[in-house]
Amino acid sequence: MSRVRLLFLSLVFLVAGSVQADVVNKNVDTAVDISTQLVKIAHKVTVENVGKTPVKSLIFGVPAHIKERLSFISAKVGEHQLRLSETKVDNQEGGFWKLELRSDITAGRTLPLSIDLVLGRGLIPHPSQITQKEKQLVLFEGNAYYFSPYLTEKQTLTVNLGTSSVESFARVQPVSQSDTKITYGPYEKVAPFKEERLNIHYENNSPFLTITKLERVIEVSHWGNIAVEETIDMEHQGATLKGPFSRYEYQRETQSGIASVKSFRTALPASAVDVYYRDDIGNISTSHMRVLSDSVELELRPRFPLFGGWKTHYTLGYNVPSYEYLFNQGDQFVLKMRLMDHVVDDMYVEELTTKIILPEGCHSIELTAPYSVKRLKDTLHQTYLDTKGRPVVSVSKSNLVENHIDDFELRYTFAKVLMFQEPLLVxxxxxxxxxxxxxxxxxxxxxxxxxxxxxxxxxxxxx
Structure with missing residues (x-):
């Protein structure tokens, strides 16, 4: 097919002024991983400028039913992260982002892109209720084609199920199944904004642990210690348990409660000490800690196994040395720590609140977050030997996944002479x-x- 005809097809589906009509997706390889509770979509796109003028930005889109469940999106050219800003395309439903390129795509040139998505609620338990002995089946609803405002010359889609137990899947030809993978395509000359529901019904017994509420408190001391405490509300949001629970069958039969969660692992900083794990009753002794070269691995075992619909509440705390995270030059200090840390593999966090408690006397506080967050009103925390109280910086964010684990920077001014305030009071x-x-x-x-x-x-x- 000639270049002229390709451009004509693109113009048929594009709205004038909304996106560049001289851009074509030369090749698209999409990998979808649905082996855990999260849906991870990785696009490898080769974009070509078939026009005569340089292209400075691109538009990326997803269908509306995927936008509703989207938790994370990123785009890269090689190792360089691209800036994304949400935008709109006239007369089109769905989610669209503008990708700011580091350098223009000149006429006749191509550019390889990597676009990653993570869906927090991309899998639906189907049926929604199962007995203790039944396996968990889930339903994935995706899109068979690359949803783009540009014409796609060639596309291939590979879905990793993590299991060979498949009840049914969409037969969008050409399609083939091999062990734990289903391959769709290659498809050629895919029109812009083309949609075809991709329904896959399969077995997935991985932990569907959702952290409904996570409160992370970081208390900074200029005497060499930072105390971290996390209060966590967790729920198993897989297929809910139907009927009674039998502890005898659960311990006797290996296949009983296969979709339940007996324990899970969390990773702490390598320098973490004085670790504690407790709930409302008291300390939970059914936990094991292993010190690795780059982290402290903690295996947590709740007081009871978690079936679908069951919840648990606990507190996890530890101390780390301040010299690893707190830096200063004179009276100017910078705190660099994670806004959210690892709780469980492939975790999904509905609501996060992070509080940073600074020493008394800090002022000129400036917070730089790794992504957009809601800054709550600053408060004061009263504790022993305080006169006015310690400033507390609080932020919140919802709909997070592991990709949101990143460092924040908190800059503030603190007169070192105030370090002697508490000793003098004593x-x-x-x-x-x-x-x-x-x-x-x-x-x-x-x-x-x-x-x-x-x-x-x-x-x-x-x-």
Whole structure:
């Protein structure tokens, strides 16, 4: 097919002024991983400029049903991250982003792109309820074609199920199944904005652990320690348990409760010490810690296995040395830590609140987040030996996955002389206490001899 005809087909489907009509997706390789509770989509796209003028930006899109479940999106050219800004395309439903290129695509040139997506709720348990002995089946609803405002000359889609147990899948020809993978395509001359629902019904017994609420508290001390505490509400959001739970069958039969979660692993910083794991009842002893070269691996076992619809609540805390995360030049300090850390593999977090408690006396506080967050109102935290209270910086964000684990920067000013405030308060408190003791012991509260004689005389007169 000639270049002229390709451009004509593109113009038929594009809205004038919305996107560049002289851009063509020369080749698209899409890999979809649905072996866990998250849907991970990786696009390898080769874009070609078939026009005469340089192209400075591109438009990327997803269908509306995918946009609703999207948690993370990123685009790269090689190792360079591209800036994305959400935009709109006239008369088209779905989600669209503008990709700002580092350098223009000149006429006749191609550019390889890597675009990654993560869907937090991309899998639906089907059926929604199962008994203790049944396996968990889920339904994935995707799009067979590359949803783009540009014409796609050639496309291939590969879906990794993680299992060979498949109930049914969409037969968008050409299609082939091999062990744990289903391959669609290659498709040629895919029109812009083309949609074809891709339904796959298969077995997935991986943990569907959702962190419904995560509160992360970071307390900074200029005396060499940073205390981190996470309060976590977790729910198994797979197929809910139908019928009663039998502990006897669960322990006796290996296939009983195959979709349940007995334990899970979390990763802490390599320098983490004084680790504790407890709930409302108290310390949970069913946990194991292993120190690795680059992290501390903690295996957490709740008091009961988690079936679909079951919840757990616990607190995890530890200490790390401040010199690894806190830097300063004079009275200017910079704190670099993770806004959210690893809780469980392939985790999905519905709501995150991170609080950073700074030493008393900090001011001129500036927060730089790795992505857009909601800055909450600053508050004060009162603790021992405080006079005014310690400033607390709080942020919140929803709909997060592991890809959101990244560092924030918190800059503030703190006069080092204030570090002696608490020791001086302790010294003055002890000095005042000792002074009171000295005054007390020097006071004579005993009854004098004159008072005793007067009492004796009164007693004799009474007789």
């Amino acid at each position: 010294i003055f408190a002890f000095f005042a206490l000792f002074l009171l003791v000295i005054i007390y012991v020097r006071l004579d509260f005993s009854i004098t001899d004159e008072e005793e004689n007067s009492r004796v005389e009164r007693e004799q007169k009474d007789k």
